[in-house]
Amino acid sequence: MIxxxxxxxxxxxxxxxxxxxxxxINFAYKKEVPVSEKVAVFSGxxxxxxxxxxxxxxxxxxxxxVTAVRGKELELESVISVQYLESESQSFSNxxxxxxxxxxxxxxxxxxxxxxxxxxxxxxxxxx
Amino acid sequence: xCMKYRFLFYFVFLSALVSAQKYATRSGTTxxxxxxxxxxxxxxxxxxxxxxxxxxxxxxxxxxxxxxxDFDISLxxxxxxxxxxxxxxxxxxxxxxxxxxxxxxxxSESEKEYKVLGILTIRGIEKEIAVACRLSKIxxxxxxxxxxxxxxxxxxxxxxxxxxxxxxxxxxxxVEYDLVEKL
Numbered sequence: 001m002i003x004x005x006x007x008x009x010x011x012x013x014x015x016x017x018x019x020x021x022x023x024x025i026n027f028a029y030k031k032e033v034p035v036s037e038k039v040a041v042f043s044g045x046x047x048x049x050x051x052x053x054x055x056x057x058x059x060x061x062x063x064x065x066v067t068a069v070r071g072k073e074l075e076l077e078s079v080i081s082v083q084y085l086e087s088e089s090q091s092f093s094n095x096x097x098x099x100x101x102x103x104x105x106x107x108x109x110x111x112x113x114x115x116x117x118x119x120x121x122x123x124x125x126x127x128x
Numbered sequence: 129x130c131m132k133y134r135f136l137f138y139f140v141f142l143s144a145l146v147s148a149q150k151y152a153t154r155s156g157t158t159x160x161x162x163x164x165x166x167x168x169x170x171x172x173x174x175x176x177x178x179x180x181x182x183x184x185x186x187x188x189x190x191x192x193x194x195x196x197x198d199f200d201i202s203l204x205x206x207x208x209x210x211x212x213x214x215x216x217x218x219x220x221x222x223x224x225x226x227x228x229x230x231x232x233x234x235x236s237e238s239e240k241e242y243k244v245l246g247i248l249t250i251r252g253i254e255k256e257i258a259v260a261c262r263l264s265k266i267x268x269x270x271x272x273x274x275x276x277x278x279x280x281x282x283x284x285x286x287x288x289x290x291x292x293x294x295x296x297x298x299x300x301x302x303v304e305y306d307l308v309e310k311l
Contacts, residue, residue: 027203028201028203029201029203030202030203031202032202032205055216056193056195056216056219057195057215057216057219070154071155072155073154073155081154083154083155083176108176108193108195108196108219109193109219109220111154111178111191112191112220113178113179113180113189113190113191114152114154114178114180118176118193120176120196
């Protein structure tokens, strides 16, 4: 008790420092919010997606038909390239050309090389 | 065969030939290390880089989205995009160049070194570069690898004084692309 009284300010300072340090570490190492939890700025079909002037790096939800399957990439309606994370491979494994998909992903921008819109980190959604 | 059909035949044949001579990827890996040996190294990977190589001329084009660089620490990624690369204003980095003395016939499964000359564009600033790359034949097509340094100051990437000893002036870039024949 005497020890606590004598070193009150030292202990308080150390305590404050430790709490601040923990807060800082937590802030710096915060996990990125997964796509599934992010709010989509657009939801709709490809034609309206193209005309919507969506800002790059936004989360979008699309309903579209698959025009090609290239390994771990899908092509939607010949104008959108879709890539997904390794963790989503299982759910994307049964997708084939001609399927109608409902997915959520990050819109990166327009790829001038392939002349297509690029979506990454996509996840499949349940069509309701 | 009448002249009109002969011309059409040659046109279709040549178009097919030209398209068959292109190799491409949509999932190339471009990574960089931009720090001194610190506690938390500043490094990131972009695994959705796109590239097209014309094997008849050796012309190569690369495009990558800056915001697709993935960091281990999300706060670092945020700073990279907002404070250093200004990725909302300059969303893409590109390279357009030529692989010197490129010949598809000379390639084998073992790596062969070539010199690449071209224009690297980052943050809207163009810089002529010459780097060595290694090419080899793989099952699916071609493998292209290169590793080179660029100066952050060449692309007007401003490093604040407070982190100047943590971030190196030279950024080391590694490229590893598996290019498949583009149909």
